[in-house]
Amino acid sequence: MKRQSIISARGLSIGYPKTKGRSTSVLYEDMSFDLYSGELTCLLGSNGAGKSTLLRTLTALQSPLKGSVILNGKPIIQYSEQEVSMLIGLVLTDKTASGGLTVSELVALGRYPYTGFFGRLSKHDDAIINKAMSDVCIIHKRDEYIAELSDGERQKVMIAKALAQECPIIILDEPTAFLDIVNRIEITNLLHNLAVSQNKTILLSTHDIELALTLSDQLWLLSRNKGLTCGVTEDIIFSDSIDQFLGNSQISFDKHSGSFVTKHQAKRDINLIAEGELYYWAKNFLQRNGFSISENTDATLSLKVISASEIEVVKDGSTYSTSSFGELKILLSQL
Numbered sequence: 433m434k435r436q437s438i439i440s441a442r443g444l445s446i447g448y449p450k451t452k453g454r455s456t457s458v459l460y461e462d463m464s465f466d467l468y469s470g471e472l473t474c475l476l477g478s479n480g481a482g483k484s485t486l487l488r489t490l491t492a493l494q495s496p497l498k499g500s501v502i503l504n505g506k507p508i509i510q511y512s513e514q515e516v517s518m519l520i521g522l523v524l525t526d527k528t529a530s531g532g533l534t535v536s537e538l539v540a541l542g543r544y545p546y547t548g549f550f551g552r553l554s555k556h557d558d559a560i561i562n563k564a565m566s567d568v569c570i571i572h573k574r575d576e577y578i579a580e581l582s583d584g585e586r587q588k589v590m591i592a593k594a595l596a597q598e599c600p601i602i603i604l605d606e607p608t609a610f611l612d613i614v615n616r617i618e619i620t621n622l623l624h625n626l627a628v629s630q631n632k633t634i635l636l637s638t639h640d641i642e643l644a645l646t647l648s649d650q651l652w653l654l655s656r657n658k659g660l661t662c663g664v665t666e667d668i669i670f671s672d673s674i675d676q677f678l679g680n681s682q683i684s685f686d687k688h689s690g691s692f693v694t695k696h697q698a699k700r701d702i703n704l705i706a707e708g709e710l711y712y713w714a715k716n717f718l719q720r721n722g723f724s725i726s727e728n729t730d731a732t733l734s735l736k737v738i739s740a741s742e743i744e745v746v747k748d749g750s751t752y753s754t755s756s757f758g759e760l761k762i763l764l765s766q767l
């Protein structure tokens with residue numbers, strides 16, 4: 433089945449043009465990508481990889497150095513500013529913006545591509561604004577000032593504004609920056625639900641790798657050495673690209689846990705017998721304490737975790753029992 437891409441590019445170069453005191457700075461050359469509707473796509477890359485530059489180029493805030501971004505089959509530069517704002521809702525992370533407006537006033541700004549800046553809001557506009565605030569669960573704060581909201585609430589308001597804009601595409605630059613874990617999950621989940629239930633095309637940049645792996649349909653990985661690679665999340669995971677694009681000499685991506693782990697200098701081999709969550713956390717404990725997990729059941733050192741309070745160590749045929757990981761740490765340092 434061939435899907436229709438909403439935003440695409442072939443042979444795109446992005447970066448910053450020559451200025452008086454500086455030569456052209458090319459970040460990426462010959463980029464190719466497609467964004468599809470009904471999907472959440474997460475853009476991952478280290479600090480300075482060029483995520484914001486790519487998002488600005490995609491939304492026509494910045495010109496490409498070469499090539500063009502194609503929006504619904506037509507180069508984006510052929511659209512007027514108003515036409516682009518009816519198609520793409522852009523959410524930037526700016527903590528200081530619009531503090532003097534109330535929640536509903538800020539969300540209402542999303543209607544201006546339709547009404548004009550001095551245009552009056554119709555009943556239809558009011559209904560859309562209310563629905564947008566309900567969709568992101570912020571309607572109970574509709575009369576409060578933006579300056580008095582928490583970061584998570586403000587982020588929801590910015591998303592509601594993009595929803596009120598009724599754009600088929602929403603692009604967000606680090607929408608979960610500054611948020612706690614609950615709000616990070618809530619916002620990312622909300623965006624995924626919007627993509628699926630309202631068939632929107634949603635692209636966001638994030639450093640929240642674990643959340644992106646759980647909720648995004650497509651991943652875009654960006655690295656100055658390796659360029660851009662795109663694919664369905666699980667295809668990207670099994671291609672080992674996450675490690676290649678985001679890992680380094682200190683950390684590597686662990687496919688089993690779906691998270692990054694520190695590369696420890698292992699000094700001793702140990703055989704581990706445990707199941708499920710006990711295996712996961714015992715392995716975590718051992719690796720952090722300088723052990724390498726060995727598959728060899730004849731290893732001189734072996735650990736059996738029956739429960740979190742029943743842990744046995746076997747060394748050279750002798751068995752030692754402990755009732756916590758705290759005790760185990762002391763025991764292992766003595767054996």
Ligand SMILES: Nc1ncnc2c1ncn2[C@@H]1O[C@H](COP(=O)(O)OP(=O)(O)OP(=O)(O)O)[C@@H](O)[C@H]1O
Pocket residue numbers: 448457459477478479480481482483484485486
């Ligand atoms: N206006 C500018 N002129 C020249 N170079 C710039 C400009 N803005 C950003 N850059 C450079 O482009 C590179 C990419 O910056 P960008 O902000 O796109 O990265 P990022 O991946 O979004 O980073 P972060 O995760 O830290 O937000 C950086 O080396 C940066 O210094």
